Amino acid sequence: MAQLAEAYFHVRRVSLSVVELKQLGDDASKIAAKTALEFFPPDTILDVRLAEGSVRGWITVIGALTIPIYGVVADYKGFKESVTEIISDGRKFSELVTESITSAKELEGARIYRRERRTKTPGKIKRIIEKRQWLEEHRRQLSAGDAAHVDHEIEQMLQSVLADIEPAARAAMREALGEDVPHIPLSEEARIAVRPTRGVQEPLLLRLDSTEPAPETDYHRRFKLSDWATDDDPPPSPGRALLPPIERN
Structure with a gap:
């Protein structure tokens, strides 16, 4: 399952x-659950973590990438629209x-x-x-070796x-990305920088997501939205073996 x-x-x-930290965690779980129900389906999982010190x-948000409210990803246009909708909802939620x-x-x-809206998968x-998109626009200006290097970077990102x-x-996704990728306007938050690649300006896609490792947390609760039905506390986290692990990136 993807981190949405x-x-x-x-x-x-x-x-x-x-x-006080536990109370804040419980309040955060309530806020997150009620808000997530506005954007995500009931089988979505929420993972809530707090660390003390400077809090x-x-x-x-964990769930299926191709969720029903966005339709099935079948072609590039549908794929792009689905990703755009998921990112938009994720940012609003955050x-x-x-x-x-x-x-x-x-x-x-x-x-x-700091407050961040991380877009994850x-x-x-x-x-x-x-x-x-950048590679297709500049491939003729690149040497065969440089083009192959960028292709390899893209393939590594895709495998991830x-x-x-x-x-x-x-x-x-393979089918959609196998087609020619048309121009996609970059969002204001894409934060594009450039670096020289043998005379060609290659975009450095600066990550909006932080890369720090997952910390030792002092509060942790994990639950499905379908288990949230009242104004009471959300259900306690089930055994970790029942749910996929979180990888921070």
Whole structure:
């Protein structure tokens, strides 16, 4: 299953007791669950983690990439639209969640150091499309060796994504990306830099996702949205063997 989105926040100048951190985690779980139900289907999994000190939080959305509300990915146009919709919903989810959590009473007086809307697997796919677009536009200006190097980079990125998604989506993605990739306007948040490649300006797709390793967390709750039906606390996390592990990137 893919990581569809991740909301991240980091606040400073606050010190929470064990009880206060648990309360913040429970509140964050409630906020995330209620918000996720507006964007994602009931079989979606939420993973909520908090670390004490200067308080940091990770709320990760895990689910199928080709979910019913976006339709089945069958061609490039449908594929692009599906990825765009998932990224858009993920960003909206993350923005709403981080704004609500950092306004919680447990964090009164804290300084918001960072809030991020991480695009996770859909963001990886978008970066593949953008790099392929650049390569097709500049292939004639590259030597055979340089073109092969970029092709290899794209294939590595693609393999990373294919490892994240369910088998039903893999063949569809291969089929969609096997076609000529048309021009896709880069979003304002794509953050494109350039570097010289034998006289050609190659885009450096600066990652919106952080690359720090997963920390030791002091609060952890994981549950399916389908198990969330009331205003009570979300269900406790089931055994880890029942759910796929999280890899931070």
